[in-house]
Amino acid sequence: MPTAVEAQTETRQSLPGKNRAVAICGPPNVGKSSFFNRLTGLRQKVANYPGITVEKRVGSLRLKDGGQVDLIDLPGIVGMHPRSEDERICVEILRGRSDTLPRPVAAILLLDSTNLQAHLRMVPGILGLGLPTLVVLNMADELEARGGSVDVEAVSAQIGAPVVLASAVTGTGMKEVLRFVQGSFAPPRKVELPVINNIPAERKWAHSVAARSSYHTPEPSLWGRRLDRAFLHPVAGPLIFLAVVIAVFQSIFTLAVPLMDAVESAISVSAGWIGALLPDSMLKGLLLDGVWGGVGSVVVFLPQILILFLFIGLLEDSGYLARAAVIADRSMRSVGLEGRSFIPLLSSYACAIPAVMAARTIENQRDRLATLLIAPLTTCSARLPVYALLIAAFIPERPLLGPFLGTRAAVLLGLYAAGFFAACGTAWLLKSIVLKSKPAPFVLQLPAYRWPTICSLAFRLIDRAKIFLRRAGTVILVTTIVLWFLASVPYQDGEPPPIGESLAGSIGRTIEPLVEPLGLNWKIGIGLITSLAAREVIVGTLGTIYGMEADEGSPALQQALQSELSFGGAIALLMYFAFAMQCMSTVAIVRRETGGWKWPAIQFAYMLVLAYATGFAAYRVFG
Amino acid sequence: MTGTESDSLDRLSPGVTAVIAALDFEEADRVRLMELGFIPGSSVSCQRVVPMGDLAIFQVEGTQVALRKETAARITLQPSSTTRNPDADSG
Ligand SMILES: Nc1nc2c(ncn2[C@@H]2O[C@H](COP(=O)(O)OP(=O)(O)O)[C@@H](O)[C@H]2O)c(=O)[nH]1
Ligand SMILES: [Mg+2]
Numbered sequence: 001m002p003t004a005v006e007a008q009t010e011t012r013q014s015l016p017g018k019n020r021a022v023a024i025c026g027p028p029n030v031g032k033s034s035f036f037n038r039l040t041g042l043r044q045k046v047a048n049y050p051g052i053t054v055e056k057r058v059g060s061l062r063l064k065d066g067g068q069v070d071l072i073d074l075p076g077i078v079g080m081h082p083r084s085e086d087e088r089i090c091v092e093i094l095r096g097r098s099d100t101l102p103r104p105v106a107a108i109l110l111l112d113s114t115n116l117q118a119h120l121r122m123v124p125g126i127l128g129l130g131l132p133t134l135v136v137l138n139m140a141d142e143l144e145a146r147g148g149s150v151d152v153e154a155v156s157a158q159i160g161a162p163v164v165l166a167s168a169v170t171g172t173g174m175k176e177v178l179r180f181v182q183g184s185f186a187p188p189r190k191v192e193l194p195v196i197n198n199i200p201a202e203r204k205w206a207h208s209v210a211a212r213s214s215y216h217t218p219e220p221s222l223w224g225r226r227l228d229r230a231f232l233h234p235v236a237g238p239l240i241f242l243a244v245v246i247a248v249f250q251s252i253f254t255l256a257v258p259l260m261d262a263v264e265s266a267i268s269v270s271a272g273w274i275g276a277l278l279p280d281s282m283l284k285g286l287l288l289d290g291v292w293g294g295v296g297s298v299v300v301f302l303p304q305i306l307i308l309f310l311f312i313g314l315l316e317d318s319g320y321l322a323r324a325a326v327i328a329d330r331s332m333r334s335v336g337l338e339g340r341s342f343i344p345l346l347s348s349y350a351c352a353i354p355a356v357m358a359a360r361t362i363e364n365q366r367d368r369l370a371t372l373l374i375a376p377l378t379t380c381s382a383r384l385p386v387y388a389l390l391i392a393a394f395i396p397e398r399p400l401l402g403p404f405l406g407t408r409a410a411v412l413l414g415l416y417a418a419g420f421f422a423a424c425g426t427a428w429l430l431k432s433i434v435l436k437s438k439p440a441p442f443v444l445q446l447p448a449y450r451w452p453t454i455c456s457l458a459f460r461l462i463d464r465a466k467i468f469l470r471r472a473g474t475v476i477l478v479t480t481i482v483l484w485f486l487a488s489v490p491y492q493d494g495e496p497p498p499i500g501e502s503l504a505g506s507i508g509r510t511i512e513p514l515v516e517p518l519g520l521n522w523k524i525g526i527g528l529i530t531s532l533a534a535r536e537v538i539v540g541t542l543g544t545i546y547g548m549e550a551d552e553g554s555p556a557l558q559q560a561l562q563s564e565l566s567f568g569g570a571i572a573l574l575m576y577f578a579f580a581m582q583c584m585s586t587v588a589i590v591r592r593e594t595g596g597w598k599w600p601a602i603q604f605a606y607m608l609v610l611a612y613a614t615g616f617a618a619y620r621v622f623g
Numbered sequence: 624m625t626g627t628e629s630d631s632l633d634r635l636s637p638g639v640t641a642v643i644a645a646l647d648f649e650e651a652d653r654v655r656l657m658e659l660g661f662i663p664g665s666s667v668s669c670q671r672v673v674p675m676g677d678l679a680i681f682q683v684e685g686t687q688v689a690l691r692k693e694t695a696a697r698i699t700l701q702p703s704s705t706t707r708n709p710d711a712d713s714g
Pocket of ligand 1: 027028029030031032033034035076138139140141142166167168169170317318450451452453456
């Protein structure tokens with residue numbers, strides 16, 4: 001493997017300190033995350049809210065001498081003029097101005113070797129930061145397969161930094177990268193680089209470096225063209241889009257079933273063991289009914305969440321998601337939002353919080369406000385457990401479109417569509433009444449099609465599982481324990497009271513008149529209160545309530561719900577969850593982003609009215 | 624050379640390549656478009672027009688970028704720099 005790492009031994013200097021951080025940066029879709037995964041393996045932490053766009057991951061690498069290096073996987077940047085929130089994070093970290101991370105001691109600049117002329121333009125900006133930098137020309141496998149080549153030594157000599165040709169997929173060049181990370185770092189040698197911030201000059205320089213490094217441009221990939229012809233076809237394109245969406249929703253039900261059964265039986269078997277081990281006591285009640293019943297009933301939905309994110313990962317890594325954005329552009333435009341709102345809205349399918357943060361991408365303040373106000377209406381993954389539970393309990397599974405689409409998947413699809421249309425309608429209202437403005441230019445880069453790698457998909461799922469379980473272990477656990485206590489007092493004759501007479505029960509009965517018009521009883525009412533902490537808490541709450549109520553072995557939550565709720569009530573509850581802002585973290589982040597209580601209060605009230613009205617209407621129609 | 628093509632990017636038909644002359648945007652938008660490859664001096668080709676949402680997809684500096692017609696209209700091309708690319712896709 002040609003390498004130019006050794007080129008600079010003269011100026012090497014050792015850097016002290018134990019946890020030195022090395023940043024991996026570069027344009028989007030060059031394989032930064034694949035590289036990071038390959039180097040750090042499972043020793044990585046995810047920042048709190050990884051959405052589709054705002055993410056920052058740190059992983060550690062043990063060195064032979066016993067020390068440790070932290071690697072930071074940064075979001076993609078196309079230059080040193082950040083416009084979006086994630087780009088700003090990236091540039092701030094590289095400049096050492098981040099509050100959360102120390103300045104990295106070195107940088108790895110990842111570029112796509114199949115598009116070298118264009119990507120070399122990033123070099124002056126990054127080397128200008130003054131950090132010791134290794135330039136990795138990734139996708140070596142593809143360069144070779146498509147008949148391209150490059151003289152790595154020549155590139156290195158011209159840019160004054162070590163250069164390696166590598167592939168995150170086959171592992172070529174990894175040894176050199178490891179040597180750079182583990183060894184001491186050399187600052188970039190002074191070479192004449194074009195004036196930073198003069199993009200036309202940077203372009204000329206990049207093209208000449210490529211030409212003088214005997215860069216052979218690889219043949220364009222033909223099947224990328226063919227795929228575009230189908231995916232962006234005026235008729236076939238939207239149909240394929242629809243088919244993809246249907247397939248995702250159908251598999252959330254069909255593929256997940258055996259996995260969910262397995263998780264469920266694991267939970268009930270372990271509950272049995274705990275029950276047999278512990279003597280009868282209050283602690284046993286707390287553990288079995290509170291923790292196992294409550295948290296367990298939420299954890300059952302892990303497989304469905306993972307399947308959703310598996311598909312999102314497949315669509316994103318393969319490059320299809322950007323084509324879907326092109327297909328969806330018209331609907332964004334018809335509601336008066338600029339195209340850039342699409343990406344934050346897309347990430348709100350994971351969680352509204354990164355979406356609200358990613359809305360910082362949008363410079364137009366009115367569009368930004370509109371985007372962050374509508375983000376919580378799109379269906380975040382916290383709603384999935386609630387939807388899945390109610391759909392499984394109340395919608396019988398029947399084929400609708402042969403084996404391709406069943407009734408359950410169709411209802412789930414309908415709920416996602418309801419959220420989407422409510423978001424669009426609200427955007428249209430906001431944009432045509434309160435937040436009028438001119439649209440900004442719409443630009444969307446379409447990445448090359450690539451086979452998603454098993455490794456990168458696996459890491460996405462591990463990330464998602466960690467976040468879901470962390471929530472189950474914190475927010476959901478705490479609310480469940482509090483609820484269990486409220487439901488266990490006051491003691492009557494030294495025994496916990498029947499739930500209807502407990503403190504939780506009387507709170508529930510107090511608010512019952514409010515939820516009755518939606519066809520809901522006081523137990524669900526308690527769930528509506530506890531789920532203000534996080535939507536999926538309602539599943540845990542109902543798990544706890546019905547678990548405590550049952551004398552001998554708790555009945556499946558689904559059966560309990562079937563006997564408590566009418567069909568109309570179940571639909572009303574689904575509508576309520578589709579539209580209500582049952583998430584205090586989102587309220588908090590909107591307050592922070594808008595600098596006051598005004599907008600979150602308006603948003604909360606608006607969504608509550610919408611939820612209540614549609615729930616009421618649904619109960620009238622179906623009840 | 625097809626001198627019939629007008630001098631802004633939105634008029635470029637699929638399969639035709641030209642050289643960018645200037646970008647008529649406010650500074651921040653201009654910088655972003657240049658970072659994405661629309662740099663004066665770069666050659667750009669139209670790959671396809673997407674009927675939905677009047678977008679067109681361009682190939683510039685080795686990447687594919689989708690632009691709205693109205694954005695493309697503010698990117699001017701060097702006069703008589705257009706050439707037809709025989710193997711391009713015209714749909
Ligand atoms: N052929 C090939 N594909 C790669 C290589 N590195 C990454 N990819 C693929 O490129 C796509 C984008 O990779 P990712 O790591 O998400 O890029 P990031 O956006 O820079 O973090 C994924 O589908 C990867 O599987 C490589 O060296 N060779
Ligand atoms: Mg990445």
